[in-house]
Amino acid sequence: MPPFDVVGEEAIRSGRATDAYFERTETTLRHADRNPRVVAEVTADQFPDGEFELFAGLKDAATLLAGHDLDADAIPEGRLFDGGPVMRVEGNYLEFARLETSLLGFLSHASGIATAALEVRRAAPDSNVLSFGARHVHPSIAAVVERSALMGGLDGFSHVAAGEVLGREASGTMPHALMICFGAGKQEEAWTAFDEAVPDDVPRIALCDTYSDEVDEVLRAVDALGDRLSGVRLDTTSSRRGDMRHIVREVKWKLRARGREDVDVFVSGGLGPDDLRELSDVADGFGVGGYVSNATPVDFALDIVERAGEAVAKRGKLSGVKEVYRTRDGAHHVGLRGEDGPEGAESLMEPLVRDGEVVADFDLDAATDRAREDAELTGFGERAH
Numbered sequence: 001m002p003p004f005d006v007v008g009e010e011a012i013r014s015g016r017a018t019d020a021y022f023e024r025t026e027t028t029l030r031h032a033d034r035n036p037r038v039v040a041e042v043t044a045d046q047f048p049d050g051e052f053e054l055f056a057g058l059k060d061a062a063t064l065l066a067g068h069d070l071d072a073d074a075i076p077e078g079r080l081f082d083g084g085p086v087m088r089v090e091g092n093y094l095e096f097a098r099l100e101t102s103l104l105g106f107l108s109h110a111s112g113i114a115t116a117a118l119e120v121r122r123a124a125p126d127s128n129v130l131s132f133g134a135r136h137v138h139p140s141i142a143a144v145v146e147r148s149a150l151m152g153g154l155d156g157f158s159h160v161a162a163g164e165v166l167g168r169e170a171s172g173t174m175p176h177a178l179m180i181c182f183g184a185g186k187q188e189e190a191w192t193a194f195d196e197a198v199p200d201d202v203p204r205i206a207l208c209d210t211y212s213d214e215v216d217e218v219l220r221a222v223d224a225l226g227d228r229l230s231g232v233r234l235d236t237t238s239s240r241r242g243d244m245r246h247i248v249r250e251v252k253w254k255l256r257a258r259g260r261e262d263v264d265v266f267v268s269g270g271l272g273p274d275d276l277r278e279l280s281d282v283a284d285g286f287g288v289g290g291y292v293s294n295a296t297p298v299d300f301a302l303d304i305v306e307r308a309g310e311a312v313a314k315r316g317k318l319s320g321v322k323e324v325y326r327t328r329d330g331a332h333h334v335g336l337r338g339e340d341g342p343e344g345a346e347s348l349m350e351p352l353v354r355d356g357e358v359v360a361d362f363d364l365d366a367a368t369d370r371a372r373e374d375a376e377l378t379g380f381g382e383r384a385h
């Protein structure tokens with residue numbers, strides 16, 4: 001038995017990370033000597049409805065398909081979509097039947113998290129926003145959470161091992177546990193010990209809400225660390241929160257009165273886009289956890305839409321191979337392959353896998369840029385969203 005309840009990489013790659021009915025399907029199709037050439041599409045909604053979502057998780061999905069005798073196309077990571085396929089797979093069905101479960105899981109979870117991150121980003125476009133939510137999810141998907149958060153436009157993340165996977169460094173300073181290890185009335189000792197202990201390149205951001213009033217602790221942190229203090233974090237628990245906007249403004253006022261306008265004020269704890277809209281003109285940065293990491297996965301399904309060259313579909317699904325477009329005015333359009341798209345519209349599908357070889361690249365910064373540009377074009381995350 002493995003030490004943790006984790007389905008491993010080998011099970012995912014080999015296709016054992018699947019639902020049992022695909023194994024039964026394979027057995028039945030082989031028994032019947034039937035393995036049709038099909039086109040299958042991954043779709044969340046059939047038609048556009050004005051609600052965009054951000055596409056993520058494609059790097060892992062492509063890795064899953066690699067080495068199988070099939071072709072695949074997809075919209076690039078970081079594009080917004082609203083109805084119609086985000087991906088299509090063409091090949092003999094038995095090449096990829098058992099991969100459906102993991103394929104949808106890779107895309108669904110990452111896209112849900114990336115969409116929530118983009119909402120957060122759009123709510124406070126100029127603030128420093130970090131992803132703090134890995135603690136809410138199974139550790140085996142921490143890198144998925146942090147990569148998706150970055151794709152949505154967050155500025156950094158807290159999870160150390162996810163940073164190793166992504167080749168980026170985790171951020172963060174001190175929890176309440178550190179303050180409590182020193183004890184009430186000894187906040188100065190905790191902040192000073194932190195300053196003495198951690199490397200110089202770690203920002204000195206003092207947690208200022210543990211035992212007493214936020215303004216009081218902030219001014220004490222200023223006195224304790226002097227010029228070395230670069231910021232303060234207010235993580236006031238919800239039962240004691242009061243008017244956070246007023247508290248932040250008062251903190252900023254009193255920092256200014258001390259000649260310490262340079263000290264940044266960060267807010268964290270239970271925040272979502274509405275809170276960031278409310279606070280972004282007074283606070284300098286935010287830590288956002290559960291709103292992003294606990295996002296509902298996108299409800300993707302994989303459906304066969306063409307069998308042996310003939311358009312097919314189950315009831316309620318649209319038959320035939322489709323293309324998706326971004327129109328000049330920022331709308332999403334779904335049409336049949338071979339038809340002309342709307343005039344001036346951009347076709348979104350690109351080659352992903354050819355003859356089992358991954359032909360796309362998955363640069364995270366480029367995906368983040370696409371997400372920002374698409375959000376601006378489509379109006380994603382504006383108040384009405």
Ligand SMILES: O=P(O)(O)OC[C@H]1O[C@H](OP(=O)(O)OP(=O)(O)O)[C@H](O)[C@@H]1O
Pocket residue numbers: 132133136174175176177235268269270271287288289290291
């Ligand atoms: O609330 P979320 O948006 O999900 O963000 C994550 C929260 O987790 C931490 O607090 P927590 O009280 O769990 O830990 P701490 O007391 O050690 O800081 C962190 O300080 C955030 O407030």
